[in-house]
Every structure is written in C-alpha cells, then in structure tokens.
Amino acid sequence: MPRVVDHRxxxxxxxxxxxxxxxxxxxxxxxIRAVAERSGWSSGAVRHYLPTREAILDAAAQRVGEVIEQRVRAVGAEGSPLELLAEVLIAVLPTDQPSRRASEVWLAFVGQAVSDRAIADAQGIVYRDLNRLLVDLLTALITIGYVVDGGPEAVACELQALLDGLTVHVLLGRVEPARAETVLRAAVRRLVVA
Structure with a gap:
C-alpha cells in the first residue's frame, strides 16, 4: 500500500x-541548499515544495501574514468598539513565543525590503491587509458616533506606525509587552473619542 503524504x-x-x-x-x-541542510531534506525534495528562493521567501512571508491574521481573528467581539480596536492592535504585538517568532521574521523582511523592491512588494501585503482592517474599524466607529481626529486613513497610519515601532522595541527588549499594550490603549483613547 502506498504511503500517504500530507503535503501541507x-x-x-x-x-x-x-x-x-x-x-x-x-x-x-x-x-535552497541552506533550507535542505536545516530541514534534513534533499535539495530536490525542497524544490518539489518550494522550487525557487523567491518561493521560499514568499512562503515564509505568507506564514507571517497567516499568524497575524489568526491572532486578529481570535480577538473576541465582546466589549466596546473602542476596546475591539485596541485588542486588534494588541493581537499583533509579540507577546508570546509564536508571535515573537513571527515578528522576528517580519522584521527581517522589513530590514531587507529597504533595499529589495521585490521583498518590499511582498511585505506590502501584510501592511495593506492590517491597514485596511484598521481603516474599516475606524470607519465603523465613525458611523456609530465616535470622532476619529484626522480621519480613518490618517489614524490607521498613525496607529500602525506606533504598532510597528512598539513591536521592534519589544523584540529588542526595550519595552515590555505589557507597557506596549498600555501605550496602544492610550493612543486609541487619544485618537478616537466618543
């Protein structure tokens, strides 16, 4: 009987x-060679699943997006809409080992993206998806009577920039995750008013 392989x-x-x-x-x-050595697979086996360096990097970047998406989707819907916005931002912070690993990989991509347009474009997907979610949440807050000073696009950009900076500082051990959460909550309260 042939062996069943779980390709995923x-x-x-x-x-x-x-x-x-x-x-x-x-x-x-x-x-491909480094991945083969690390995984214990042959280069041919690696190429079967990830045929090029670009495919390898795309798969790694895609996984970062998946981890972030899973964490954001896990945010509960209970609480005020303002709390929901803060919880979505906090879900992206590296507060445990899996999210820390994802953030370390994200940061490596960001660092390389400065000089590599293809990597910048691939990483743009993660940025755009989170930015779109933040704009949508802020727009929904406006429709129920909140004031978003500067408009949803500007505030989404500001919150995302703050989140990115806090993520880097948490990874470097300069800011504790609990302090980063407090800073994000304060920013949400400052930028979105009932």
Whole structure:
C-alpha cells in the first residue's frame, strides 16, 4: 500500500526551517541548499515544495501574514468598539513565543525590503491587509458616533506606525509587552473619542 503524504504538513515543516534560518541568519542566508541542510531534506525534495528562493521567501512571508491574521481573528467581539480596536492592535504585538517568532521574521523582511523592491512588494501585503482592517474599524466607529481626529486613513497610519515601532522595541527588549499594550490603549483613547 502506498504511503500517504500530507503535503501541507511537509510544506509547513519546510517553512518552519526557513523561519529558523531567517531568525538566525537573516534573509541573505536563505538558499535552497541552506533550507535542505536545516530541514534534513534533499535539495530536490525542497524544490518539489518550494522550487525557487523567491518561493521560499514568499512562503515564509505568507506564514507571517497567516499568524497575524489568526491572532486578529481570535480577538473576541465582546466589549466596546473602542476596546475591539485596541485588542486588534494588541493581537499583533509579540507577546508570546509564536508571535515573537513571527515578528522576528517580519522584521527581517522589513530590514531587507529597504533595499529589495521585490521583498518590499511582498511585505506590502501584510501592511495593506492590517491597514485596511484598521481603516474599516475606524470607519465603523465613525458611523456609530465616535470622532476619529484626522480621519480613518490618517489614524490607521498613525496607529500602525506606533504598532510597528512598539513591536521592534519589544523584540529588542526595550519595552515590555505589557507597557506596549498600555501605550496602544492610550493612543486609541487619544485618537478616537466618543
């Protein structure tokens, strides 16, 4: 009887190895050979699932987006709309080991994106999706009577920039996650008024 292979699981194992390489060596160290060595697979097996360096990086970036999306979707709908906005922002912070790993990979992509247009474009997807969600939440707050000083696009940009900066400072150990949460909650209360 032929062995049944779970291709999704095998690809996920490869992406786990890619993430570990990115965390340890950054994006320049990502090659099919390095992924093969880290995963214990042959280069041919790696190529079967991730045929090029670009495919490897795309899969790693896509996983970052998936982790963020899962955390945001896990935010409960109870509480005030203002609390929901704050909780969505907090869900993106690196507050546990899985989210910390995702944030470390995100930061490696951001650092490389400064000089690599293709990586900047791939990372833009994560930025655009979160930005769109924030604009939608802020627009919904306006429709129920909240004042969003500067408009939803400007406030979404400001909150996202604050979130990005806090994420970096949490990763560097300069700001504790609890302090970052407090700062995000205060920013939401300052920028969105009942």
């Amino acid at each position: 699981q095998r690809r996920d194992e490869l992406v786990d190895a890619v993430w570990q390489l990115i965390i340890e060596q950054g994006l320049p160290g990502i090659t």
